[in-house]
Amino acid sequence: MVNITIIGAGVHGTRIANKYKKFKNAKLKTVISRGKPKDAIFFDVPFFSSAIGWEKNFGKPDKRDVFDISVHQDSIIAVMEDFIKIGAKNFVLPKPIAITKKELSQIQYLAHHHKLKILVASQWHYSKLVEEVTSFVKKNKSKISSVDVVFSRSFKSPRKESYTATTAFLPHILQILFDTKLIKGKSNFVVENSSDNSIALRYVGKKNIHIVSNITDVKKTEIVKIFLNGDDKPALVANFSGILGSGGFVKYPSITIAKKEHQVREDVLEKMISSSLKYFSGNGSDNNILTLHRYLPIAKEEIRIVEHASKLVVVIGGGIFGILSALEIAKKGYSVVVFEKASEIITGASLVNQCRVHMGYHYPRDEKTARESRRTNAIFERFFDKAIVKDLNNYYLIAKHGSLTNPEDFHQFCRKLRLPYKKSWPVEANLSKEKISLSAKVPEKIFDANVIRDILNKKIAMTPNMTLLTKTEVVGIKKNSDGFNIIYKTGKVQKTVNCGAIINAAYGNINHINSLFGLPLNTYQYELCEMPVVKTPWSKEGWSVIDGPFFGVMPFGFSKKYLFYDVELSVLERVVGEAPNFKFDIPYYNDEKRRMRRFDNYKKKWAPYLEDIEKCQPISSLYVTRVVLPKKEKTDARPTIINEVFPGFWQIFSGKVTTSVPRAIELGISVGKFFKRKK
Structure with a gap:
């Protein structure tokens, strides 16, 4: 007894x-x-x-x-x-x-x-259902392509206060996966989402195993699905959600193989207790009994998941700086989730600019920005080699009147920074030599932002521990005992995720994201900018008149279209403050009549410099909110600044795009050091 x-x-x-x-x-x-x-x-x-x-x-x-x-x-x-x-x-x-x-x-x-x-x-360790799944796995081991496991139901108070997603269903899921030999200790996994109420993770390898444990889902689900040979329909469905009544099971767990379903009629609790009683009475074999020693691999896996989830990193913003930072942090072995408000990455300032791979020529009055660009442009070119437009004749022009830099200043500046140039005039664009005192041909290239998007999307797809959520807006950030709790919305659905670190790479919304966490807000200069997309009579040639209230044109990546930019006309509104509170929005400015009237202003202003302006036909316009440091008109400084504004919370103030690769590497190192300090 x-x-x-x-x-x-x-x-x-x-x-x-x-x-x-x-x-x-x-x-x-x-x-x-x-x-x-x-x-x-x-x-x-x-x-x-x-x-x-x-x-x-x-x-x-x-x-x-x-x-x-x-x-x-x-x-x-x-x-x-x-x-x-x-x-x-x-x-x-x-x-x-x-x-x-x-x-x-x-x-x-x-x-x-x-x-x-x-x-x-x-x-479930003692169940016939798991035995049948194990047998199926053994027979089809080489054919299994993926496995989906979902255990969910709604926990009511006070039970909900006693459990989390990791303590409620995850232990059952791991037990089943270990017993069926679908996973082993130290299998590679990625945490896709983690909160008190829900956790989603994915084991990666020859077969992908996707796991969800949720204690708020209204529908009760306890299902394992096994897919063979990449099929989109499961070859096996094991339903563990039997329904218990006062007298026992009303509905038994079931298994479906090849569309044939049968119930597994057993009381698994009674089976477990029977084995336990035999073990403690010394009357039974302990070959299959779940002793502490046998359970240790599962216990260690649970701990590994909990620890990994506590080091989940959330990146807010899917521009170049945000995506590169996420990729670099993922390289360190951390799970990363990127929230992007738009429908795809690289849609804001990463796309809407003249896409120069800056070498420094553009900043003769700010040596620091110029040197940073010079130091980092080659790194950027190597990283995004296929996106670099190399077949380009590029020129910097000094205006005879109104420029803050004269030809001698420009020459000395280039000599000091070892920036090569050759005195030469554009061949295709008919520019007035009466208005220009110096035309310098430079080896500076441009990039195609759409190709960069493709490159980054491929890298994301090849990075299993990185999850990208588009059309997703962060609406709340709170501190919790082990990091942060982020509230986000995808469509009308609001969810939460717990994370160990946050990267605010929201660019134009940098202050808004900080405000959600109650951080002090910075004063920035917000500029609502327009870049006309134009059909021109020339090709493979770009030029910019500097250094003052002038303008420039650049090919729109590999396309035959051009992007126009005017220091005065392209800035539709300018606001200095903590938020971009513009008078009008983009739909207002994108009205076709207004857009055509504005392009007429380009023609009037540019005509004395560019005879061909009358041959240019506007196609559309790109718009973006640009953020720069205020009161920098004297130097036009555009630094990239990364600050840890709160332990585990970094913000990226994005400067020149060429700095994005090395700065992402630096940020990855900082995040790694932060988590090591937390141990």
């Missing part, structure tokens, strides 16, 4: 008490609970509130006494220690037994030091 003490008279404790009472070789000796249990099953069972009460009534436990712990995970060790003090040797622990390495080490120490016999309660 095995004497059972139930510790914890909640939902699980009550359920297993009912099961134990069905076995003749088990006696429900007592129940330990903070308050007197209300369920009828405990009516004739002695009740105590502590291990001391147990000892006063029964004395020291003997080898027939088994203590089935049915309390929340964070109380397991304390309960074990209390009962070990009175001599308890036999325990059944609930899953998960631990969610930190420290907790698991403590349990292992207690087991070894006190020579304990410990089983882990995991009903």
Whole structure:
């Protein structure tokens, strides 16, 4: 006879008490609970509130006494220690037994030091359903392409306050995946999303295994689907969600293979308890019994997932700086989620600019920006080689009147920074030599932003630990005990994710994102800019008149179209403050009549310099909110600034695009150092 003490008279404790009472070789000796249990099953069972009460009534436990712990995970060790003090040797622990390495080490120490016999309660480990799935996996091992596992249902209060997605269903999922040999210890996984209510992760390798555990979903789902040979329809569906009634199962779990479904008629809790009783009575084989030793790989995997989820990094903003930073952080082994408000990446300032691979020529009054551009342009070109437009004749022109830089200043500037140039005039564009004092042909190239988008999308697809969510807006950021809680919306659906670090790469919305977390806001100069897309009579030639209220044209990447930019006319509105509170929005400015009137202004202003302006035909316009530092008119400085504005919270003030690659590398190093400090 095995004497059972139930510790914890909640939902699980009550359920297993009912099961134990069905076995003749088990006696429900007592129940330990903070308050007197209300369920009828405990009516004739002695009740105590502590291990001391147990000892006063029964004395020291003997080898027939088994203590089935049915309390929340964070109380397991304390309960074990209390009962070990009175001599308890036999325990059944609930899953998960631990969610930190420290907790698991403590349990292992207690087991070894006190020579304990410990089983882990995991009903699916003993089920016929798992046996059938295991058999299918074994037969089709080489054919399995992917596996989907979803365990979800809505937890109501107060149960919801006692569980998270990682402590409710994830332990069951891992048990099933380990038992069926679909995963092994230290398999590579990616955390796609993690919050108290939901966790989604993906094991990557020859077969992709996607896991979801959710305690807020209205629909009850406990399903494993196995796909073969890349098919979009599952070859096996195992439904673990049997429906329990007062007298047992109303609906049994089922398995469907080749469209043939059958129910698996068994009570897995009773099967588990039967095996446990045989183990503790010494009457049965322990070949399949889930001892602490056998459960350790699963416990370690749970801990690995919890630790990895706590180091999830969220990047807000899908421009070049945001995506490159995300890729670099992912290289360090961290899971990264990128939130992008638009329908695709590289749509803002990364796209709407003249796409120069700046070497520094553009900034003769700000040596720091020029040197930074000179130092980083080659790195950018190597990284985005296929996006670089190399077949280009590019010129910088100094105006005779109104320029803040004269030819001698420009010459000295280029000489100092070792910027090569050749005195030469554009061949195709008919520019007035009466208006220009110097025309310098330079080896500066441009990039095609659309090709860069393609390159980055391919890199994202090849980075398994990076998740991109487009059409997604961050609407709230809070601090939690181990990092941050981010509230976001995709369409009308609002969700949350917990993360260990945040990268604010939202560019024009940098202050807005900071405000969601209550950070001090900075004053910036916001400029609503227009860049006309134009059909021109020339090709493979670009030029810019500097350094003042002038203008320039550049090919729009590899296309035959051109982008026009005018220092005065392209800035539709300018606001200095904490937010881009413009008078009018883009739809207002994009009205065709208004757009054509504005292009007429380009023609009038440019005509004295460019005779061909009358041959140029506007096609459309691109718009963007540009953000620059205020009061920098004297130098026109455009630095890239990365600050850790709060521990684990970085913001990127994006400068010249050529700095994006090395700055992303620097940020990746900073994030790695931050997580190492947190250990």
